[in-house]
Amino acid sequence: MGKMINGQWRSDTWVRDNEGHFEREPTTFRDQVEDREDATYRAASQRYHLYVSYACPWAHRTLIVRALMGLEEAIDVSVVHPHMLDDGWTFDQDFDGTTGDTIGDHQFLRQLYVEADDEYTGRVTVPVLWDRERATIVNNESREIIRMFNQGFAAFATTDVDLWPQGHRERIDEIIDAIYEPINNGVYRSGFATTQRAYEKSVTQLFEALEKWENHLSRHRYLAGQVFTEADVCMFTTLLRFDPVYYGHFKCNIKHVYEFPNLWNYALEIYQMPGVAETCRLDHIKSHYYYSHQNINPTGIVPRGPILNHLAHHDRDRLPGEVVGL
Numbered sequence: 001m002g003k004m005i006n007g008q009w010r011s012d013t014w015v016r017d018n019e020g021h022f023e024r025e026p027t028t029f030r031d032q033v034e035d036r037e038d039a040t041y042r043a044a045s046q047r048y049h050l051y052v053s054y055a056c057p058w059a060h061r062t063l064i065v066r067a068l069m070g071l072e073e074a075i076d077v078s079v080v081h082p083h084m085l086d087d088g089w090t091f092d093q094d095f096d097g098t099t100g101d102t103i104g105d106h107q108f109l110r111q112l113y114v115e116a117d118d119e120y121t122g123r124v125t126v127p128v129l130w131d132r133e134r135a136t137i138v139n140n141e142s143r144e145i146i147r148m149f150n151q152g153f154a155a156f157a158t159t160d161v162d163l164w165p166q167g168h169r170e171r172i173d174e175i176i177d178a179i180y181e182p183i184n185n186g187v188y189r190s191g192f193a194t195t196q197r198a199y200e201k202s203v204t205q206l207f208e209a210l211e212k213w214e215n216h217l218s219r220h221r222y223l224a225g226q227v228f229t230e231a232d233v234c235m236f237t238t239l240l241r242f243d244p245v246y247y248g249h250f251k252c253n254i255k256h257v258y259e260f261p262n263l264w265n266y267a268l269e270i271y272q273m274p275g276v277a278e279t280c281r282l283d284h285i286k287s288h289y290y291y292s293h294q295n296i297n298p299t300g301i302v303p304r305g306p307i308l309n310h311l312a313h314h315d316r317d318r319l320p321g322e323v324v325g326l
């Protein structure tokens with residue numbers, strides 16, 4: 001995987017600690033769009049643009065929140081090619097569903113990073129929230145982008161969906177923190193581990209956390225209780241990728257998600273919420289991981305299975321719950 005160092009692209013740079021644990025570097029563009037007249041980045045329709053990969057679980061969070069809130073008109077999107085090789089994310093268009101760079105004429109995502117900061121050092125990641133007016137990156141941290149959509153962009157939404165409702169906020173933030181390391185990042189830590197010990201540690205923590213939430217979901221419709229929130233979006237994008245990719249490619253194979261009845265039915269319910277299925281591109285997901293990580297799948301062969309039916313009937317109606325504003 002490549003990386004920018006002082007504005008120059010270098011391929012093949014991986015970050016691991018000396019025990020073989022994969023380390024995810026913190027993102028650096030952390031400005032906020034706010035619905036205030038004097039804000040540097042003032043919320044507006046059609047001013048901001050979202051760069052995503054359908055493959056990426058972090059970017060997928062932003063697409064789901066955008067869909068549930070009905071922000072499609074206000075915030076347009078460019079979709080990168082699922083293969084991420086020596087040039088990092090590209091705007092090649094020879095894969096169904098890619099769009100190219102619909103607002104600029106860039107060939108590579110890294111060009112946006114250099115435009116935003118010509119001395120940029122760090123990874124070139126999706127999602128990116130881009131400001132057309134200032135021609136810069138506002139933010140490239142999914143957790144902050146989904147919060148901005150919910151807060152800053154509410155006036156431009158075509159639904160009243162609120163994924164960070166009053167009265168639940170502290171709990172939602174605690175859950176997002178709690179699932180990040182063992183689950184969302186845990187699958188990567190398992191898959192990218194370079195020692196048996198590092199792998200065992202991550203995979204054990206991952207399945208302990210999944211068992212814990214499986215148990216929680218046997219009694220509660222959603223992670224924060226009766227309301228569907230940002231925390232569920234963060235959990236869902238990992239669950240969706242689990243059986244098709246993380247189980248095999250990342251060796252997270254103690255159980256499939258479909259072997260956890262509550263987690264599986266919970267994922268089905270979210271998949272079937274309005275607008276969500278359209279954001280779920282398993283073709284991009286499988287192609288990206290199996291083809292891009294040449295260190296763990298050198299042949300680049302993308303497996304045919306598993307055959308899953310995300311439109312199957314789910315049993316979550318047995319528990320009380322709501323999506324605020326839907």
Ligand SMILES: N[C@@H](CCC(=O)N[C@@H](CS)C(=O)NCC(=O)O)C(=O)O
Binds near residue numbers: 088124125142
């Ligand atoms: N913390 C970031 C993580 C984003 C991230 O790591 N995206 C991956 C794709 S799944 C990426 O673009 N990786 C490219 C790289 O690391 O070179 C977020 O949540 O937005």
